[in-house]
Amino acid sequence: xxxxxxxxxxxxxxxxxxxxxxxxxxxxxxxxxxxxxxxxxxxxxxxxxxxxxxxxxxxxxxxxxxxxxxxxxxxxxxxxxxxxxxxxxxxxxxxxxxxxxxxxxxxxxxxxxxxxxxxxxxxxxxxxxxxxxxxxxxxxxxxxxxxxxxxxxxxxxxxxxxxxxxxxxxxxxxxxxxxxxxxxxxxxxxxxxxxxxxxxxxxxxxxxxxxxxxxxxxxxxxxxxxxxxxxxxxxxxxxxxxxxxxxxxxxxxxxxxxxxxxxxxxxxxxxxxxxxxxxxxxxxxxxxxxxxxxxxxxxxxxxxxxxxxxxxxxxxxxxxxxxxxxxxxxxxxxxxxxxxxxxxxxxxxxxxxxxxxxxxxxxxxxxxxxxxxxxxxxxxxxxxxxxxxxxxxxxxxxxxxxxxxxxxxxxxxxxxxxxxxxxxxxxxxxxxxxxxxxxxxxxxxxxxxxxxxxxxxxxxxxxxxxxxxxxxxxxxxxxxxxx
Ligand code: SF4
Ligand code: FE
Numbered sequence: 089x090x091x092x093x094x095x096x097x098x099x100x101x102x103x104x105x106x107x108x109x110x111x112x113x114x115x116x117x118x119x120x121x122x123x124x125x126x127x128x129x130x131x132x133x134x135x136x137x138x139x140x141x142x143x144x145x146x147x148x149x150x151x152x153x154x155x156x157x158x159x160x161x162x163x164x165x166x167x168x169x170x171x172x173x174x175x176x177x178x179x180x181x182x183x184x185x186x187x188x189x190x191x192x193x194x195x196x197x198x199x200x201x202x203x204x205x206x207x208x209x210x211x212x213x214x215x216x217x218x219x220x221x222x223x224x225x226x227x228x229x230x231x232x233x234x235x236x237x238x239x240x241x242x243x244x245x246x247x248x249x250x251x252x253x254x255x256x257x258x259x260x261x262x263x264x265x266x267x268x269x270x271x272x273x274x275x276x277x278x279x280x281x282x283x284x285x286x287x288x289x290x291x292x293x294x295x296x297x298x299x300x301x302x303x304x305x306x307x308x309x310x311x312x313x314x315x316x317x318x319x320x321x322x323x324x325x326x327x328x329x330x331x332x333x334x335x336x337x338x339x340x341x342x343x344x345x346x347x348x349x350x351x352x353x354x355x356x357x358x359x360x361x362x363x364x365x366x367x368x369x370x371x372x373x374x375x376x377x378x379x380x381x382x383x384x385x386x387x388x389x390x391x392x393x394x395x396x397x398x399x400x401x402x403x404x405x406x407x408x409x410x411x412x413x414x415x416x417x418x419x420x421x422x423x424x425x426x427x428x429x430x431x432x433x434x435x436x437x438x439x440x441x442x443x444x445x446x447x448x449x450x451x452x453x454x455x456x457x458x459x460x461x462x463x464x465x466x467x468x469x470x471x472x473x474x475x476x477x478x479x480x481x482x483x484x485x486x487x488x489x490x491x492x493x494x495x496x497x498x499x500x501x502x503x504x505x506x507x508x509x510x511x512x513x514x515x516x517x518x519x520x521x522x523x524x525x526x527x528x529x530x531x532x533x534x535x536x537x538x539x540x541x542x543x544x545x546x547x548x549x550x551x552x553x554x555x556x557x558x559x560x561x562x563x564x565x566x567x568x569x570x571x
Contacts, residue, residue, distance in 0.1 A: 090156040091148070092231040094136040101128065101283065107316040108282055108346075115319075118282050122328045124319070126342035126527075130189040131233055131283045133181060133341070134161055146177040151228050152445070153221065161191045162228045164202050165447040171436035175386035179429065182390015186523065188343030188531030190233075190280025192387065196379035197236025197288040198224055199446055201305060204372045205361050206444035216361045217444070223307050223359065227286070235284035235310065237275040237348060238376060240292040249295065249302040259289060259350060260301045261363065268356040269363060271304065274349045279539075281317050281346040284310050291362070294370025303369040305362035306355045314353035320345040324526040332486035334514055337522025343531040374549070375448060380540035381458035382449045385432015388461050391523065391532050392425040392468055398519045399472040405504040405513045406477060417471045424464040431457030452553035455546040462543040465536040469524040480517040481525070489514060 092100070101119050108115040110123065118124045138147040138159050149163040149170065150156070165171050174195070181189045202224070205216040227234055240249075243257035252258065259273030275289065288307050295303045308315065322344075324336075333339035362368060400418055403409045435453035442448050473480065479502070489498045489511065499510040522528045537543065564571070 090151070090154075090158045090229055090231060091138055092135055092159075093139060094132040097132055097135045097231075097233070098128065100285065104285070105311045106282060107311070108319060109317065110319040111321075123325055124282060124344065126187070126328065126338070126340060127190065127280070127344040128283050130181075130185040130187050130341045130343060131191055131280060133184055134159065134189055134191045134233075135231070137180070137184065143180060146173050146180060149173075153225050153228065156228070158228045159231050161195045161233070162198075162224075162231060163195070164199055164224070164445075165439070166445070167447060168437055168439045171382070171439045171447055171449055172433060175382065175429075175432040175436050178383055178386025179390040179393070179432075182387045183393050184390075185341040186338050186391055186394040186519070187341040187528050188279060188387065188535065189341075190235075190283055190343055192383045193236035193279050193380065194227075194232075194234030194284065194286075194288060195236075196376055196383060197234065197238075197290060198227065199379055199448075200372055200375035201288065201290070201361055202446045203442035203444045203448065204368055204375060206442070207371070208362070208365055208368045210443070212365060214365065219358055220361050230285070232285040233280065233283060234307070235278060235281050235287040235348075236376065236380075237278050237281075237287050237289045238292050238373070239276050239278075241274050241276050241347075242292070249293075249299045251298075258292065258299075258302045259304060261304055262352065264363075265354075268354055269306075269360060271306070271350050271353045271355055274347055276347055277320070277345045277538075278317075278348045279343065279345050281310070281348050282319065282344060286310055287315075287348065290372050290376055291369040293373060295366035297366060300364040300366045303362055303364055303366040305372065306360045308353060308355055308359060312353055314351045316349045316351070318347040318349070320347070320530075322527040322530050324522070328527075330486075332490075334486040334489070334511070334518055337518040337520075337526050338528055342527050345530065374451070377541050377545065378449055378451045378454045378549075381454040381461075381546065382432055382435050384461040384536070384540055385428050385430075385435070385454075385457040388465055388532065388536055389425055389429040389432065391528070392421075392428070392465060395468060395472050395520065395523045395532070396421045396425060398516050398523070399475040401516045402472075402476045402480075402513075402520060405508045405516060407505045408475075414475060417475055421468050421471050424468050428457065428460055428464055431460055451549060455549040455553065458540055459543060459546040459550065461536045462546070465532060469533060472520050473524055476517060476520045480521045483514060483517050486514070 137143045149160045151158045240258040243252045249258035256273045263270035435449040438450035439447045503510045
């Protein structure tokens with residue numbers, strides 16, 4: 089059964105026995121928890137749209153393993169067209185959810201692990217690729233959501249994994265057994281962890297020989313013995329406990345991150361894809377990060393579309409839409425947003441085939457894409473706040489709006505143009521607040537900075553891939569300088 093419905097996905101999550109903690113409490117039913125459920129709805133959309141004839145070309149693909157129709161989130165990119173479609177799919181989902189839909193980390197992880205295990209086996213004579221393909225087939229058949237887990241807590245950033253005061257600050261092998269390995273440590277900021285069936289762990293940095301116990305990649309069921317999750321807080325998250333649907337800004341959708349803890353987790357050999365091969369750790373990081381930096385040229389653009397639409401509506405509702413500076417600010421927002429999209433498309437169109445057959449994005453352009461994402465959404469958000477006006481942060485609550493006595497007062501004084509209800513104006517203000525400062529700001533604002541690697545990580549890659557020597561040569565040729 090290669091394509092699950094949205095309802096089947098939700099039901100499959102109910103069967104998991106995840107150990108989740110949120111605000112000091114163990115959550116036995118994350119699916120229906122009001123703080124968690126909107127993030128599940130976002131992942132659900134990745135299943136729902138795969139059944140929509142209008143979107144199936146972007147949302148589905150043909151498995152190169154089985155020839156079956158599968159969800160694109162389970163697919164290995166077989167061409168540059170696949171890479172381009174991936175970005176378009178992510179923009180679409182950003183538009184439909186206005187939030188992080190989480191499922192991309194697993195897609196990016198399997199694409200990276202595929203080519204790296206293939207190359208590793210070729211060089212070292214290991215047999216990880218076969219194991220990986222067996223897992224991939226299952227992921228495709230069951231239409232799994234897989235959480236790609238890379239970022240270790242890292243402790244003292246000045247020290248390598250093996251020299252940390254606490255050895256668990258990077259996820260590592262504590263025991264090699266006949267039947268498998270035992271793993272301890274944690275992964276931080278894990279997007280969509282509570283909405284995933286399996287997790288795919290990868291190393292977080294390039295390693296040296298001393299750190300070989302940290303050069304580790306494996307898959308495990310999300311509810312495997314010894315794995316627990318501590319749910320990350322988001323700005324304004326407890327508004328979801330209030331029961332209304334205005335103040336939350338985006339009542340239906342959201343994203344989430346969690347700290348994923350491995351307390352002596354046993355992993356059978358068949359699920360291990362790297363175990364001490366430190367020379368390949370950096371390559372896996374580089375490829376996964378590259379794919380995820382490409383992803384941001386899709387998802388952030390889709391959420392940007394929602395934010396631009398909301399800012400334009402705010403201007404309409406304020407009666408300011410005709411002012412030339414307002415029109416110009418909207419043009420600027422669109423220009424910035426499409427610049428990000430152009431980068432996402434460019435790094436995809438310029439992709440190349442790796443030795444395993446899976447296509448990799450152009451790494452230089454993917455890093456340029458993400459570097460722009462660390463900046464432009466901030467300017468888009470600034471302009472949205474400019475157009476919204478101060479009301480987006482001083483507005484009265486939904487309960488005041490609905491109150492029998494003060495409700496009419498709220499409606500009277502928070503009204504903009506007479507043709508638009510105060511409630512609609514409030515909804516748009518809260519949506520802008522949500523994306524720029526509230527729960528979705530995790531996915532749009534700060535994640536634009538740090539998700540898929542902080543700005544400096546891209547600059548290192550740009551330095552490596554930018555080919556400065558060739559540029560010097562060009563200048564010398566034009567200037568008539570002969571060595
Ligand atoms: Fe997907 Fe974007 Fe969320 Fe990453 S941040 S999981 S690319 S939606
Ligand atoms: Fe992310």
